[in-house]
Amino acid sequence: MWKATVLTLxxxxxxxxxDASVLGRARxxxxxxxxxxxxxxxxxxxxxxxxxxxxGGGAGLVMRADILAAAIDSVPRNDRxxxxxxxxxxxxxxxxxxxxxxxxxxxALCGRFEGIDQRLIEARNVEEVSIGDFxxxxxxxxxxxxxxxxxxxxxxxxxxxxxxxxxSFSESGKSGRDAGITLLEYxxxxxxxxxxxxxxxxxxxxxxxxxxxxxxxxxxxxITRARRPDLFGPGPIRRDNME
Ligand code: SAH
Numbered sequence: 050m051w052k053a054t055v056l057t058l059x060x061x062x063x064x065x066x067x068d069a070s071v072l073g074r075a076r077x078x079x080x081x082x083x084x085x086x087x088x089x090x091x092x093x094x095x096x097x098x099x100x101x102x103x104x105g106g107g108a109g110l111v112m113r114a115d116i117l118a119a120a121i122d123s124v125p126r127n128d129r130x131x132x133x134x135x136x137x138x139x140x141x142x143x144x145x146x147x148x149x150x151x152x153x154x155x156x157a158l159c160g161r162f163e164g165i166d167q168r169l170i171e172a173r174n175v176e177e178v179s180i181g182d183f184x185x186x187x188x189x190x191x192x193x194x195x196x197x198x199x200x201x202x203x204x205x206x207x208x209x210x211x212x213x214x215x216x217s218f219s220e221s222g223k224s225g226r227d228a229g230i231t232l233l234e235y236x237x238x239x240x241x242x243x244x245x246x247x248x249x250x251x252x253x254x255x256x257x258x259x260x261x262x263x264x265x266x267x268x269x270x271x272i273t274r275a276r277r278p279d280l281f282g283p284g285p286i287r288r289d290n291m292e
Pocket of ligand 1: 133134135136137158159160161162163164165178179180181182183184185186187188189191
């Protein structure tokens with residue numbers, strides 16, 4: 050079974066949103082499992098402290114390598130990658146989620162304060178992963194985002210696997226001139242037919258499946274070109290190619 054182990058100072062935040070809707074149901078059905086470990090339980094002092102002031106001075110506190118190592122070493126790896134959530138990490142992507150979802154699971158280390166002693170990252174070969182170019186107060190929300198992106202790709206978790214093929218960042222354009230391009234999704238509509246004077250685009254009500262597919266493809270391309278031209282180019286930030 051696919052298993053996520055989260056090392057955190059705030060285990061009470063989990064499962065949180067990971068227990069809602071289809072992910073929660075899938076966990077109940079045994080399609081994946083979640084384990085949290087409180088880093089504080091590995092503290093070596095009566096105060097339960099896990100951090101200390103930064104070498105070289107400066108503000109804030111740094112999580113100690115020895116305490117984190119004890120926490121990490123208590124977890125059976127079972128071939129799972131050891132990730133650490135960090136704004137300095139390699140950007141997380143849909144293709145990384147696909148790779149992780151196809152594996153045995155993951156171990157996620159959530160930072161707090163100023164971050165983690167560099168020697169722990171090196172000594173335990175921790176892969177730093179970022180969920181975006183902004184700074185959170187801790188790694189927990191980032192770990193939840195990462196786990197959620199993986200778990201919904203585990204076979205059987207979502208109702209209809211067909212819906213995965215066309216969504217944003219899926220590789221719908223695998224052949225011809227579009228080889229390898231990942232597109233953002235086309236706009237979606239549902240009832241009512243008219244909302245505050247705005248109609249559903251008539252083509253979607255035409256019943257002509259070829260025309261509908263063409264329209265959706267054109268919309269997806271237009272929205273991707275406008276919002277994420279980097280996804281088209283051989284430019285430096287084709288995130289989905291970074292693994
Ligand atoms: N001083 C650090 C920021 C620490 S933020 C720096 O400038 O790089 C505290 C913790 O929040 C981090 O250790 C990390 O686990 C988490 N975090 C913050 N932003 C994140 C992001 N964009 N992606 C993943 N984790 C993040």
